[in-house]
Amino acid sequence: MRKRKVTSMDIAKAAGVSQSTVSMVLNKKYNVSFSKETVEKVERVAKELGYVPQKRKHRKESKKEKLLVVFCSNLTNPYYVMLLQGIESRAKEQGFGLFVCNTQRDLHMEERYLKMMWELKPLGIIYTCNPSHCFMELVEELSRSIPVAIINNQNERLNVDAVELDNSKLGRMMAEHLLELGHRKVAYVAPPLTTRQKQRSKRVEGFLNGFAEKGLKDQVIIKAAREEIDLDVAHIDSEYKIGYELTRELLKESPEVTAIVGLNDMIAFGILDALHEAKLKVPGDMSVMGCDNTLFARMHKVDLTTIEHFVIFKGRDACDIIMKKIASHNTKYSDIEPISTYHVEYEPKLIVRGTTSYPREIKRRRR
Structure with a gap:
């Protein structure tokens, strides 16, 4: 008949200690302090009873996180x-x-x-x-x-x-929308247009090409932030500030502009706030466009015309x-x-909302 295997419970009963004490002593858990007598007693009883430690299974290398x-x-x-x-x-x-x-x-x-x-x-x-x-x-x-x-x-x-x-296509779509509405004197607000951030330049280039095809390239004002801005750690409002501050400058320099485009929605939000501060109505006095169709662009009080590219x-x-x-x-x-x-x-899609309309002079003629 096969002899029953001695367990830690057997040792605990024979030694008059708890099973957890036996387990910790036999497994040499040194983070818990036992008296020398207790340790020797547990080890002696285990030997007398013929306790055979379980073979430790070699832990397989933990499964690598995917x-x-x-x-x-x-x-x-x-x-x-x-x-x-x-x-x-x-x-x-x-x-x-x-x-x-x-x-x-x-x-x-x-x-x-x-x-x-x-x-x-x-x-x-x-x-x-x-x-x-x-x-x-x-x-x-x-x-x-x-x-x-x-x-x-x-x-x-x-x-x-x-x-x-295709960032050029996005810029061209913005231009086509404003041209169809009758805008001729427009501005494009962008972060620094550096060689490192070529996608920005491509979007601006597409916008300029759209106006150039109508012979109106010289009617587009490109307002880009200074290159040093990209060297700073981006803050939560960095791009918003670009839109806000450059629009304030733009209104002083070129008040005849009828539409302002932000390279992205965050810049467009800054543009909107600068126009609101200047008491200009959107789209009554100025049309505004963004790009990316972010969550905030869809909010009722913002209602930003933008480009969806999924x-x-x-x-x-x-x-x-x-x-x-x-x-x-x-x-x-x-x-x-x-x-x-x-x-x-993906093929981008124009999302027309409440921030673009006909320029002022066309509105007057339509009345």
Whole structure:
């Protein structure tokens, strides 16, 4: 007959101590203090009863967290929050966690985060904007071992997967809307138009081209913030302040303007407040447009005319691309790993609300 295995309960009864004491003594838990006599007694009884310690199962290496890294240049703009929302909703469905790297458009921070990727070894990396030009090669090198997807400006050609946006098209759509309403003297308010932020310049370029086709390019005033602003850490109201302060300057310099466009919705909100402070009615005295169709643009009292380019969907698609790359990496085809490049693009849509209308003089003629 098979001999019954001695348990910690047996030792506890024989030694006259609690089972937890036996367990801690035999497992050498030194964080709890026992008298020398108690320790010796438990060990002696265990030996007399023929206690055989259980073989410890070697813990398998803990299952690695399914991690995706997301690079953001700015978390003060709802646009990036919407992108993150789209990425996270899809990542959560697939059991992935997110690690967000907010570079704040600082080259040193971006480089530091990129160098961390070799050690962190995430299953995928998503850039919510174009990588800085000086790190393009590093990003492409990373993409050879870690799937990388970039939500980028269509005009930037990279050898990585991308959810693309034709910023020139967005600018052109803004111009077409204002031209159809009869606006001729207009202004475009933007953050610094630097080579590092080429997507901004592309949006402005598209707007200018729309007016140039009608022979009205010289009627467009481009009001861009100073380049130093991009060197500061972005605050929650940074882009709003750009819209607000540059509009105040614009009203003094060019009062004949009938429409002002913000490069994005956050800038447009600043434009609206500056106009309200100047006691100018929107759209009665001035039309205003934004871009991105963020949550605040849809609010009743704001009612901003803007461009929808399906930001949340782009976040989900970027995540889907990463999932597909992971799946193809894990599935060999004739012992050869398939190589594919994905490019996704959404057609933007004009959302006309309550901040754009005919310019003043046309309104008077229509009465």
